[in-house]
Amino acid sequence: MRRVSLALLVAAPLLTLCTAQAASFTVGLAFDLGGRNDQGFNQAAYEGARRAVDETGGSVQTYEPKTLAEVGKGISGLADRGASVVIGIGFANNDAVSAAASGHKDTRFVTVDDLPKGDNTVGLRFREQEGSFLAGYLAGKQSATGRLGFIGGVDIPVINRFRAGFVAGAKFACPSCKVTVAFVDTSSQGFNNAKKATQIAAGMMKSGVDVIYAAAGASGQGLVEQVRTQPCLKASALPAGIKFRSNAFSGVPRSAAEQKVCAGDSRPTFYIGVDVNQNGLGDFDKNPTTLNHGLTSVLKRVDNAVYSVVKEVAEGRPWRAGDRSFGLSNGGIALAVDQYNRALIPDTMQANLDTVEKLIVSGTLKVPAK
Incomplete structure (x- = not known):
């Protein structure tokens, strides 16, 4: 009994210490425009952070800007409130991340989609062009008109990686295909203007475009x-x-309703989603067994990237500052295939996509980034 009691006495402080550490560990997330439920990378980042703290203990605090002028404003505040790691979602947060990092040397800072400055910072960046190449290849092979569209939120390097990969993949599959490119805005507002994206898509369809890929955040809902x-x-x-x-x-x-609307000589139109799996949004009749209009989604696994860096900090592992790159080879990028789009990608097409992916991962097939 004395041995058991002694063991408990020794263990009790350790248990209390571990509980206190878990309770004090906080992740600060500063979103880009579109907010936590944008069905894009803001949402993915939140899910990754939540998954990490559910495993390690702790909590997540968030800052959600309502206007473009508010983006980045919450970075320092999250650090001031004691966050162990502060994550800015999107390139628009990067200047604020770099500035806050210089004044909070004991805090870890992360930018998703850009590379901040400082020894206590990390940039989580993605080879978006790789997954976009696969999406372009699929679109080029499956298009009924040979006319494809790309809608970017803003004309910036990260969005142009999506564009470059998509155009290259389409041309690889279909040299005669043409890709129309348009951007929603010249500022970060381009990621939160669904109405403008709707107008752009309507114009593309009028010109014969039947498959459109949007890398435009919440604007993609348009x-x-x-x-x-x-x-x-x-x-x-x-x-x-x-x-x-x-x-x-x-x-x-x-569906009966679609057969009626699309009677006569017609072909279906499709969108390609981005960041998270948006295939289900194309199930307009709530029946996955009928034709759905989400051809696929290019998964940008921001959730996995955020999860990994949060766990590193929570578990006290050595900090690796600098650039971290995610693509097809390490689970950072993928195409979504599920019950909603499986009928749109026959086995022979899936085999072709698998072959192209292997060529990209091996370096045999070089995908342009701009």
């Missing part, structure tokens, strides 16, 4: 809404010089 409004292109409405070249989805069942 593309989904346009596809919902116009779930098909009709041969009679195609511009001069454009004709249907294939009908890759003729064997996929369609």
Whole structure:
């Protein structure tokens, strides 16, 4: 009994110390425009941070800007309130991250999508062009018109990596295909303007574009809404010089409502989602067995990247400052295939995508980043 009691007495302070450490560990997340529930990388970052603290203990504090002028304003405040690691989501937070890091040397700082300055900082960056190449390849092979579209939030390097990969993949699959490119805005507001994205998508469809890829944050919801409004292109409405070249989805069942709207010689329209799995947003009739309009989603595993760096800090592992790169080879980038789009990607096409992915990972196939 005395041995057991002594063991308990020794263990009790350790248990109290571990509990106190878990309770004091805080992750500070400063979102970009669009907020925590943007169904994009803000949401993914939050999910990654939550997964980490659920395993290690601690809590997550957030700052959510309502306007462009407020982006970055919460970085220092999160550090001042005692966050062990502060994460700025998006390049627009990077200047604030670098500034706060210089004044809070004992705090770890992270920027998603850019490289901050300081020995206590890390940049989580992604090879978006790799997954976008696969999406472009798929779109080029499956398009009925040979006309594709890309909508970027803002004309900046990270978004141009999405664009460059998509265009290259489309051309690799279909040299005669044409890709129309447009950007929502010249400021970060381009990631939070769904109405403008809807207008851009409508214009693209009018020109014969049947598959559109958006890398535009919350603005991408505007593309989904346009596809919902116009779930098909009709041969009679195609511009001069454009004709249907294939009908890759003729064997996929369609809802009665869609059959009515798309009666006659028509082909379905599709969006390609980004950051998180947005395939299900194209299930307009709430029935995955009928044709859905999310061709695929390019997964940018911000959740995995944030999870890994938060766990490092929480577990007291040695800090590795600087740039960290994520792509196809290390689980940072992938294409989403699930119940919503499996019928849109036949086995032969999936085999082709797997082959292309292996060529990219091996370095045999070089994907442009700009």
